[in-house]
Amino acid sequence: MRYASAMIRPFLAFLALFLALPAAARDILFVGNSFTFGAGSPVREWRPDSVTDLNREGIGGVPALFRAFAEQAGLDWQVHLETAPGTDLAYHYDRRRTVIDRRWDVVILQGYSTLDAERPGDPTRHADAARKLTDLFRRRNPRVQVQLVSTWSRADLIYRPGSRWSGKPITAMADDLAEGNRVALRRAPAIRGAIPVGRAWNRAITSGLADANPYDGIDPGRIGLWADDRYHGSTAGYYLEALTIFGRVTGHDVRRLGPGERAAAELKLTPAAAKALQRVAWATLRADR
Secondary structure (H helix, E strand, O other): OHHHHHHHHHHHHHHHHHHHOOOOOEEEEEEEOHHHHOOOOHHHHOOHHHOEEOOOOOOOHHHHHHHHHHHHOOOOEEEEEEEOOOOOHHHHHHHOHHHHOOOOOEEEEOOOOOOOOOOOOOOHHHHHHHHHHHHHHHHHOOOOEEEEEOOOOOHHHHHOOOOOOOOOOOOHHHHHHHHHHHHHHHHOOOOOEEEOHHHHHHHHHHOOOEOOOHHHOOOOOOEOOEOOOOOOEOHHHHHHHHHHHHHHHHOOOHHHHOOOOHHHHHOOOOHHHHHHHHHHHHHHHHHOO
C-alpha cells in the first residue's frame, strides 16, 4: 500500500503540472473597420505592439483588448487584425483577401455599421461577402471558426432625422443588425455564429448602467457608450465590445477578470465600471447561448 502511494504521488504531481500549463497558442484574425480598431477612443492606439496589424498601421484597438484579456486569463492567443475605416466585408474580400488568405483558427468578421452603406439595413451584400470570406478561410483550414459581430445602435441614426431608424427606440437598430446577421448565418451555415455586441450595449442601457441618449448629456452615475460623434464607441463602449467577443470566443467567464483588470485601469475606466461592464457582457452571452 505504501509502495502504491509512493508511485501515485509523482503521477499526481505531473498531472497537476500538466493541468496548470496554458492552452496551446491559437491564431485569431479580426477583419473589420473603425468599430474594430476603436475610432474616436484611446483604444485605437492602445498597445499596438501586443498584436499584429497586417496593414502595418500601428493599430491596437479591440484586438489588443482581446489579447490583454487572454493574457490575464492565462490563455495563449496570437492576435492579428486587418481593418479599414468605413468599409464593409465585401471590401475586405475584394481588395484585401491576398493579405488575409492564410490559415487561422478563429476569424472575427465585423461588417459595416448599417450592413450596407447604400441600402441601410439590407443584409444581402453583407451576407454574400461573409459567405465568400468564410469559404476563403475554410480552404486554408476546414475547421476554422468564423464568427460575425452584431454591432450597436448608432445614436446619430436614432435621434437625428433622415434615417430608417429615426425616432425608434435606441435598442431597435442593434436588433435589426442582429437580424441581418441571422440572415447571413442561414445563407452560410459554415459560419459558427454571431456575437451579440449590440445586445450587450442594449442591456447596459436598459439596465440603467449606460446612458441612452448622448445628445442630452450623460446622466449622473451612468456610463457613456458612444464617442463624441454619437456614432463610434467610447472607451467603455469598445471595452464592452471586446469583453463580449472574448467571452464568446474563449468561453471564459469575463467576470473573473475583475475590477482590477489591467486594460480598464490603463484606459482610465474605474474599477466599478470595469466590473459592471464585465457583468453585462457575461449576462448577455448567458442569455444568448
